[in-house]
Amino acid sequence: MTVRLAAGGPADDAVGVSARQRHNTLRTELPRVRAAALAWRNGVTGLLAALVGFSVIRGRAEIDKVATPWDLVAGLLLLGALIVGAAGALWALRACHGPTGLTPVDSTTSSVTQDHVIAEAALLDLRRGIAGTLLCGAFLVGAIAVTWYAPARSDPxxxxxxxxxxxxxxxxxxxxxxxxxxxxxxxxxxxxxxxxxxxxxxxxx
CATH class of the missing domain: 2.30.30 (SH3 type barrels.)
Structure with a gap:
């Protein structure tokens, strides 16, 4: 099989404009992802703060009023909220500010390509952070529901x-x-x- 290569047609102004736009889009991709991650982090953090602030869970005294085994269920839900909330916060911070380490430099690829790879990783961290914080909110709502609707512990x-x-x-x-x-x-x-x-x-x- 023979492959023949030939020069393409002359590039017009539209091709040049399109190439410049694509290049500028790639160059600004990482800052745009960082800005979106910062906005999502602030919004979700505010939502969780409002949820916790208006919740009726005030610690051990409230959970002790719930009958067994619902007190254990409420405790596990709070523990799950703490774990996924902390993980979501770390992912969101990494999406906003990057990993806590030096980014390896690949001399064989352009800086635009390297920024694109970093932007993809930041976008993945952002999605994980959103999922983690929303799951944290779901666990908190579940714990509040348990303290509201679970049977109360009867006095001896x-x-x-x-x-x-x-x-x-x-x-x-x-x-x-x-x-x-x-x-x-x-x-x-x-x-x-x-x-x-x-x-x-x-x-x-």
Missing amino acids: SLRLQIPGAVVCGTDAGMDHGTLTLKTDAGPVLVNLDQALTIQAVETCP
Whole structure:
């Protein structure tokens, strides 16, 4: 098979303008990707800050009010939000400012080509950062939903045996040796001097 090479036709002004535009586009590609990454980072960071600021999660005290195993679910969701949020933030920062290291210089390719490769890597980091921060927001919403809608942890109950009766309920306070128990029938006052046995139970029969 014989391949013949021949000179092309003369280049007109339109070809020159197109080549210059393509060259300028490649030269400005990396700054444009960096600027887009910075805008996305600021926007997503503001969204997450607003979400956390208006959330009802205030730490361990809120999670402790959720019944088992939903407290564990809320904790795992918060841990997942922390991990993917930190990863997303690192990806977004790398997309904005580049990797924390020297960029290897390839003398066999032009600077425009090298910038294009860096721009592609920055764009990939930007997409990962967006996905990570949005997933972080989803985990936070899930944790908030658990604290809102999961069953609350019930207080431990006390079962007291007094002469002629057995009283069971939750502790509502004590005053001068008299214990107030909250029962299904209403509050009941029990003199502890008359109590024969006191037993802590999870639920009343």
